[in-house]
Amino acid sequence: MNKIQTITTPTGEKMAILPLSDYEALLDAIDAAQALAEARAVARGEIETLTSQETAALIDAATPLSFWRMKRAMTQTDLAKSVGISQSYVAGLESGARKGDPNLFLRLARALRVPLEQLISPVSD
Structure with missing residues (x-):
């Protein structure tokens, strides 16, 4: 130097x-x-990794939210109850028909034990 x-x-x-x-x-x-x-x-097991099959499933999933919910073996109803929304709202988020606010996605991320960035798709130009 x-x-x-x-x-x-x-x-x-x-x-x-x-x-x-x-x-x-x-x-x-x-x-x-x-x-x-x-x-x-x-x-040390402090960071979760995905197998190649899980990575393919994440890519193929309708939304990252639906992938992580299924990976955590939760139903839409389970997830909805854990964050205080309806099952139909979760279904709408997973299909892309509904948009959630940042606070909701933060609650969803906590319920699914994933970083918020895992649930938010990049914004395209």
Whole structure:
């Protein structure tokens, strides 16, 4: 790593200036550390992984919500009761006929024990 320059801004804040190659090496080291931490968490059973068959089922599911509900062996009624909505509302969410608000999806994620991101499809342009 090259020598790092420091400067002090007019407001008194100290800043470090380093070559771009050093900055990129730091980013790579952070990525590697995060990947290692995630691999260790998977090995300890702290992060759930999917089999190839489950991944295919998730891709083929009408919505991620329906996949995770079935993976958790819950009925629509079970899930509805756990978050305080009707079974027909769950059915509508799973078919895409109904849209839920962020708070509802947060409750659904908690009930299904998955990160919120697992239930929300990416927005397409």
